[in-house]
Amino acid sequence: MTSRDRFLAACACQPLDRPPLWIMRQAGRYLPEYRALKEKHSFLEMVRTPELAAEVTLQPLRRFAFDAAIIFSDILVVPEALGQGYHFREQGGIAMDYRLETPDQLARLSPDGVPQKLSYVADTLRLVRTALAGQSALLGFGGSPWTLATYMLEGGSADDFERSKFVFYSDRAYFDALLEKITAALIAYFQMQIAAGADAIQIFDSWGGIVAGPDYEAASLRWIRRILAALPKDFPVILYAKGAASHLTDQAFCGARVLGVDWTIDLAVARRLVPDNVALQGNLDPVLLTTTPEVVRREATRLLDSLRGSRGHICNLGHGILPSARLDCVATLVDTVINWK
Amino acid sequence: MTSRDRFLAACACQPLDRPPLWIMRQAGRYLPEYRALKEKHSFLEMVRTPELAAEVTLQPLRRFAFDAAIIFSDILVVPEALGQGYHFREQGGIAMDYRLETPDQLARLSPDGVPQKLSYVADTLRLVRTALAGQSALLGFGGSPWTLATYMLEGGSADDFERSKFVFYSDRAYFDALLEKITAALIAYFQMQIAAGADAIQIFDSWGGIVAGPDYEAASLRWIRRILAALPKDFPVILYAKGAASHLTDQAFCGARVLGVDWTIDLAVARRLVPDNVALQGNLDPVLLTTTPEVVRREATRLLDSLRGSRGHICNLGHGILPSARLDCVATLVDTVINWK
Numbered sequence: 001m002t003s004r005d006r007f008l009a010a011c012a013c014q015p016l017d018r019p020p021l022w023i024m025r026q027a028g029r030y031l032p033e034y035r036a037l038k039e040k041h042s043f044l045e046m047v048r049t050p051e052l053a054a055e056v057t058l059q060p061l062r063r064f065a066f067d068a069a070i071i072f073s074d075i076l077v078v079p080e081a082l083g084q085g086y087h088f089r090e091q092g093g094i095a096m097d098y099r100l101e102t103p104d105q106l107a108r109l110s111p112d113g114v115p116q117k118l119s120y121v122a123d124t125l126r127l128v129r130t131a132l133a134g135q136s137a138l139l140g141f142g143g144s145p146w147t148l149a150t151y152m153l154e155g156g157s158a159d160d161f162e163r164s165k166f167v168f169y170s171d172r173a174y175f176d177a178l179l180e181k182i183t184a185a186l187i188a189y190f191q192m193q194i195a196a197g198a199d200a201i202q203i204f205d206s207w208g209g210i211v212a213g214p215d216y217e218a219a220s221l222r223w224i225r226r227i228l229a230a231l232p233k234d235f236p237v238i239l240y241a242k243g244a245a246s247h248l249t250d251q252a253f254c255g256a257r258v259l260g261v262d263w264t265i266d267l268a269v270a271r272r273l274v275p276d277n278v279a280l281q282g283n284l285d286p287v288l289l290t291t292t293p294e295v296v297r298r299e300a301t302r303l304l305d306s307l308r309g310s311r312g313h314i315c316n317l318g319h320g321i322l323p324s325a326r327l328d329c330v331a332t333l334v335d336t337v338i339n340w341k
Numbered sequence: 342m343t344s345r346d347r348f349l350a351a352c353a354c355q356p357l358d359r360p361p362l363w364i365m366r367q368a369g370r371y372l373p374e375y376r377a378l379k380e381k382h383s384f385l386e387m388v389r390t391p392e393l394a395a396e397v398t399l400q401p402l403r404r405f406a407f408d409a410a411i412i413f414s415d416i417l418v419v420p421e422a423l424g425q426g427y428h429f430r431e432q433g434g435i436a437m438d439y440r441l442e443t444p445d446q447l448a449r450l451s452p453d454g455v456p457q458k459l460s461y462v463a464d465t466l467r468l469v470r471t472a473l474a475g476q477s478a479l480l481g482f483g484g485s486p487w488t489l490a491t492y493m494l495e496g497g498s499a500d501d502f503e504r505s506k507f508v509f510y511s512d513r514a515y516f517d518a519l520l521e522k523i524t525a526a527l528i529a530y531f532q533m534q535i536a537a538g539a540d541a542i543q544i545f546d547s548w549g550g551i552v553a554g555p556d557y558e559a560a561s562l563r564w565i566r567r568i569l570a571a572l573p574k575d576f577p578v579i580l581y582a583k584g585a586a587s588h589l590t591d592q593a594f595c596g597a598r599v600l601g602v603d604w605t606i607d608l609a610v611a612r613r614l615v616p617d618n619v620a621l622q623g624n625l626d627p628v629l630l631t632t633t634p635e636v637v638r639r640e641a642t643r644l645l646d647s648l649r650g651s652r653g654h655i656c657n658l659g660h661g662i663l664p665s666a667r668l669d670c671v672a673t674l675v676d677t678v679i680n681w682k
Contacts, residue, residue: 160663165628169636209584212626212640212659213607214647243550245587246606265587266554285553287506295510306555318553322501 003067004199007137011200011236011257013279013312019304020067020137021337023330024240024260025320026060027072030289030327033059043088047074050120054127061136063327064334068137068200069128071193073121075143075204078185079152081117082109089156099155099163106177111184115192122196129197137200139238140193144205145182145227146220152178161210168219183223187230200236202260203227209243216247221254228255238281242319252278263318268306279312284333286317289325293332300336344408345540348478352541352577352598354620354653360645361408361478362678364671365581365601366661367401368413371630371668374400384429388415391464398469402477404668405675409478409541410469412534414462416484416545419526420493422458423450430497440496440504447519452526456533463537470538478541480579481534485546486523486568487561493519502551509560524564528571541577543601544568550584557588562595569596579622583660593619604659609647620653625674627658630666634673641677 001009007020028034034056037046046052056072076086076094085097100106115122121140129138151157153164167175190201203224211219220241228237239251240260251259252274259278261270263285270280288299300315307313315337321330342350348361369375375397378387387393397413417427417435426438441447456463462481470479492498494505508516531542544565552560561582569578580592581601592600593615600619602611604626611621629640641656648654656678662671 160628160631162628162631162663162665165626166632169629169632169640209605212604213610213624214643243584243605246610263553264550264584269554269587283554285506287501287503288510290501290503291507291510299510302555322503324503 002134003065003136004132004134004138007067007314008199008236010312010314011238011279013277015311018337018340019307019313019315021315021334022066022068022070022139023060023317023321024070026064026066026070027056028321029323030321030325030330031059031063033063044074046072047077048120050123050127053120053124054131057124057128058131061132064330065338066136066334068139069132070139070141070202071121071124071128071198073124073141075141075148075206076151077118077121078114078142078182078189079148081114081189082111082181082185084109084152086151086156093157094151095156096151100152100178103174106174106181109178109181111181111188114185115188118189118192121189122192125193125196125198138198139200139202140190140196140198141202141204142186142189144203144208144220144241145179145186145223146211147205147207148182148186149175149178150207152182161207168215179223183226186227190227190231194232194235200238200258201231202238202240203256205239205241205244208241208247213246216244217250221247221250224256225254238314240281249273258312258314260316261318266306267303267313271307271310276311279314281314281316283316283318286319286322286325289317289329289333290322291329293328296329296332297336300333301340304337304340343475344406344477345473345475345479348408348655349540349577351653351655352579352620354618356652359678359681360648360654360656362656362675363407363409363411363480364401364658364662364674365411367405367407367411368397369662370664371662371666371671372400372404374404385415387413388418389461391461391468394461394465395468395472398465399472402473405671406679407477407675409480410473411480411482411543412462412465412469412539414465414482416482416489416547417492418459418462419455419483419523419530420489422455422530423452423522423526425450425493427492427497434498435492436497437492441493441519444515447515447522450519450522452522452529455526456529459530459533462530463533466534466537466539479539480541480543481531481537481539482543482545483527483530485544485549485561485582486520486527486564487552488546488548489523489527490516490519491548493523502548509556520564524567528568531568531572535573535576541579541599542572543579543581544597546580546582546585549582549588554587557585558591562588562591565597566595579655581622590614599653599655601657602659607647608644608654612648612651617652620655622655622657624657624659627660627663627666630658630670630674631663632670634669637670637673638677641674642681645678645681
């Protein structure tokens with residue numbers, strides 16, 4: 001069975017001898033070959049150049065027997081295509097070109113032409129798809145509407161998300177109009193990714209976990225649900241949210257076929273809370289890959305054993321791999337999953 | 342009924358016309374009178390000087406009709422009393438005087454004499470108790486063993502807690518020996534606070550939420566349980582953890598009479614998950630107090646209404662008040678809770 005078949009079978013909750021494995025942010029700074037390329041090209045140059053983005057996407061699969069490749073890109077290309085550009089701050093973090101405040105600024109954001117502006121992502125997907133030759137699964141991705149809205153409303157990275165929440169609580173009409181536009185852009189963007197050959201899409205609701213419990217539906221989940229309803233029926237979408245343990249059962253009925261779960265949840269407990277036809281992805285603590293191969297082998301085995309006999313598991317970390325991850329720890333994780341009995 | 346009676350009745354899950362109210366970090370930077378005092382004295386000078394600490398503790402109660410005062414102090418006075426001092430970094434965050442690494446360093450930490458070294462906290466409690474004259478509840482507090490251990494093992498504030506987790510996963514004997522010492526120190530410290538007149542103790546498991554789900558018990562909860570077993574039976578202890586939604590039902594049986602819940606959990610849902618004899622504290626989003634009085638009134642009413650008919654609620658934020666909180670928003674919160682029907 002190919003890695004691609006294994007991945008799609010896990011999404012469909014079919015029985016498997018062992019789960020497929022990939023790692024969030026697997027194309028990234030922990031890899032020497034990534035850092036070497038990054039010496040010569042900026043992050044955004046790599047994102048926007050299909051040959052470079054395809055090369056970075058494929059790097060981890062040359063080194064490790066991952067079952068899926070995830071396109072090298074960035075969630076903020078969608079706000080940029082809507083008309084709000086961004087760059088990286090020298091001191092770290094994101095700065096949008098401006099902070100979204102006025103009705104005029106909102107009116108100027110346009111979801112029309114988003115796929116055309118992001119055609120380089122489709123080109124990257126096609127290049128990677130050809131290289132994978134059907135052996136490994138190919139994932140596209142994007143941010144959730146709420147997560148993207150926070151960057152747009154804050155004007156970049158934020159600590160407490162005061163402005164996003166201010167707009168949500170005090171000007172719901174403005175908030176909803178913004179989320180409508182982001183959602184429309186994401187639907188067109190994901191449809192383009194699917195047409196270009198993505199086998200699955202991961203939606204990163206990275207900031208879903210900072211919303212007040214009773215407001216997760218209005219701030220985030222209803223917009224995700226709308227996206228899912230617009231995509232082909234049964235197309236595998238992975239909904240990943242960090243710090244969203246209390247929303248797991250709501251997410252389970254939103255239409256996503258896979259829920260990505262962070263490491264703070266006991267995945268065996270989550271398995272009992274979520275219906276059998278929804279797969280789970282995760283959820284080792286990313287810090288484990290900075291420890292030792294012995295610890296990784298023990299903890300990965302513990303995770304796999306805890307799910308023995310259940311269906312629909314995609315093995316992954318509970319969040320992106322850290323730049324300080326050790327290559328021997330990653331190799332041990334792959335070996336442990338592949339040889340798990 | 343006095344505020345103190347109201348607070349203790351809520352801890353005991355007795356019926357009340359409205360919940361008691363206090364705010365985490367209510368003695369702090371959002372208050373002009375606090376900032377004025379901070380111009381003249383450093384944070385640690387205020388913590389260590391009973392007259393100043395008592396003054397800061399009482400400041401919020403002069404301005405707002407809170408039902409409880411919480412002693413002005415810092416969780417890191419316990420590591421300091423164990424032998425590992427600390428200071429504030431100029432760029433923000435905490436720096437311990439060294440990073441705990443060797444067996445020798447661990448051996449030198451001593452829980453003996455911790456209450457004597459922290460007698461200024463008892464002095465502060467007595468001063469505040471006299472000033473409150475039984476009208477308002479008086480809270481002591483401390484960090485959880487795990488939370489304090491992270492500062493000691495990391496050598497200060499941390500992003501990913503790589504070293505704390507490395508020790509936890511690869512040298513459990515060292516980890517357990519450290520947590521034994523911290524736990525012993527905290528038991529003596531809390532007993533001193535109770536003897537000095539604290540009506541309740543809040544344990545801040547501030548970093549409980551960053552542990553992998555299946556490891557919360559071994560890393561944090563078992564040590565908290567040991568503390569609770571050593572304190573007088575039925576003494577009100579509030580266990581507060583941030584980002585620990587998935588541990589709520591485990592916490593509910595640890596022996597704490599009150600669970601402090603962050604804002605990401607729907608408190609009405611938590612109420613159904615937690616036994617009737619365990620009270621809940623929280624859980625408005627701290628950002629609400631940076632918005633407008635209208636939003637605060639609406640959202641506070643929504644929280645109170647969602648718990649109508651249930652017992653055992655202490656109204657609070659879901660995390661500490663932000664320095665950017667508006668005084669008129671705080672006043673509106675107090676007014677809303679007091680006049681809620």
